[in-house]
Amino acid sequence: MVDASLTESGLADRDLVEIVNEVWDAYLQQPDAQPTDHEPALDLRPITAAVSITGAWEGHVRVLVPAAAANDITGLMLAMEPDEVTDGDVTDAMGELINVVGGNLKNRGAQPAKLGLPVVATGKMLFPSTRETLRLAIGWQGKPDQPITFSVLHVHRDRPVTARMQ
Amino acid sequence: MKILIADDSRVMRQIVTRTLRQAGYEGHDLVEACDGQEAFDKAVAEKPDLVLSDWNMPHMTGVEVLRMLRANGDQVPFGFVTSEGTPEMRQAAEDAGALFLVTKPFTADTFKDALDPILG
Numbered sequence: 001m002v003d004a005s006l007t008e009s010g011l012a013d014r015d016l017v018e019i020v021n022e023v024w025d026a027y028l029q030q031p032d033a034q035p036t037d038h039e040p041a042l043d044l045r046p047i048t049a050a051v052s053i054t055g056a057w058e059g060h061v062r063v064l065v066p067a068a069a070a071n072d073i074t075g076l077m078l079a080m081e082p083d084e085v086t087d088g089d090v091t092d093a094m095g096e097l098i099n100v101v102g103g104n105l106k107n108r109g110a111q112p113a114k115l116g117l118p119v120v121a122t123g124k125m126l127f128p129s130t131r132e133t134l135r136l137a138i139g140w141q142g143k144p145d146q147p148i149t150f151s152v153l154h155v156h157r158d159r160p161v162t163a164r165m166q
Numbered sequence: 167m168k169i170l171i172a173d174d175s176r177v178m179r180q181i182v183t184r185t186l187r188q189a190g191y192e193g194h195d196l197v198e199a200c201d202g203q204e205a206f207d208k209a210v211a212e213k214p215d216l217v218l219s220d221w222n223m224p225h226m227t228g229v230e231v232l233r234m235l236r237a238n239g240d241q242v243p244f245g246f247v248t249s250e251g252t253p254e255m256r257q258a259a260e261d262a263g264a265l266f267l268v269t270k271p272f273t274a275d276t277f278k279d280a281l282d283p284i285l286g
Contacts, residue, residue, distance in 0.1 A: 026271035027181055077177045079184060093177045100270045103249030107269075115250060 009057040009133070009154065010110040016136045016150060019104045023097065028076045033138035033148075040064045040124065040137070040149045048125035049094035051102035052116035057109065058155040060127050061102035063094070065148050069140040070094055091120045101150065129156045167285060168195040170214040172205035172231070173247070174223045178270075182218060182247060188274035191285055202226025206234055209242055216284055221248035221255065232262045243284050247272065 017035075024030045040046060044066040052060050065073065074093035075082040095118040106113045119125070134152035169186070173179050179198050186194070197212050199205040203225040209217055219228040226234075232244050244264050248255070251269035259267045266280040 023271045026273050074177070078180050089177070092175055096175045096177045099175075100249045103270065107250060107252060111252075 008110060009059065009152070011105060011108060011134060011152060013134060013136070015105060015108050016101075016134050016152065019101055019108075020136060020138065020150060022104075023100055027097075027100075028073060030076075033136075034144065036137050036139045036144035036147050038137060038139075038145050038147045041066055041146045042124055044068070044146055045122060046070075046124060047090060047094050047120065047122060049098035049118055049120045050125055050127075051098050051118045053102065053106050053109070053113050054116070055113035056111055057113065059133075060130065060153045060155075061098060061105055062125065062127070062151045062153060063098050063101070063148060064124060064151075065094060066140070066146045069143075069146065069148055072141065073097070094118075094120045105152065127153050127155075130154060131156060167215040168197060168212060170197045170199060170205065170208055170212060170217045170219075172199040172202070172208075172217065172223065172228065173220040174201055175220075176200070178220065178247075185272060185274055185277050186281075189277040189281065190274075191277075191281065194285075202228065202231050206231045209235055209240065210238070214242060216281075217242055217244045218247050219244065221246055221250060229258055229262050229264075232259075232264060236263050245280060245284075 021032045024033050046064045046066050047070040048064055050060050050062040070090050071082045071085050074085045074090045077093045099118045103115050106115045130153035132151050133154045137147035137149045140148050171179050171182050199208045202223040221228045228246055245266040246259050246264055247268045249270040251267055256267050268276055268280050
């Protein structure tokens, strides 16, 4: 049985791949991203950046970036050497990265849809009552075992109602 | 020429600056604003020849900045650089008097198409 929540966004794997490749080309001046089957390397202090989408469908677009890769990417975006990059720079760059990927996914998906503000944190940010419906893991600088992992997480339609104050 | 770049993300202001250079628009005087209020204030004080503005910014959105400039009789050429180019936003931008709306991610070629008629 097809879960309605998997299709209601109107998004497919190719949407995520095309958008990430556009960002890699335009902002990082890198060749197309190389997909990998590796799981996120959580021992490498990943940075999470995420943005919510609400409207015709509800969910989050998240990226997990190993700390070293986040530093590299920030340096490329700011035209700085990686050792000059500060935590604030990484926060700004990762927030902008997920803002652009999320904004483009929102534009391609079911309408109406509204994009939230990006959030950035250290570690793997988890979203309760969601299911991962799209994933793209890509290698960075020849390290496929330390992937950058983009995910689209759908909020369950049948999520439990949270307790309310009376 | 003087170009005002308005975006709350320093990373994005840097990428816009780099892309302007890659598109061949070198030698222009660049001014930056990090929110909508600053964008409006600098558009008035610095009298730029072109404003490149994000849409979603603190204090005032880009389209609010544009509407306020036009309400004050300021006809500075104004374009948006935003990650959300829905038909409704394009219409709102056009209605407010914007010359173009470039969606992120953009390339040097995208910039040339939008800016050549103005900076050519």
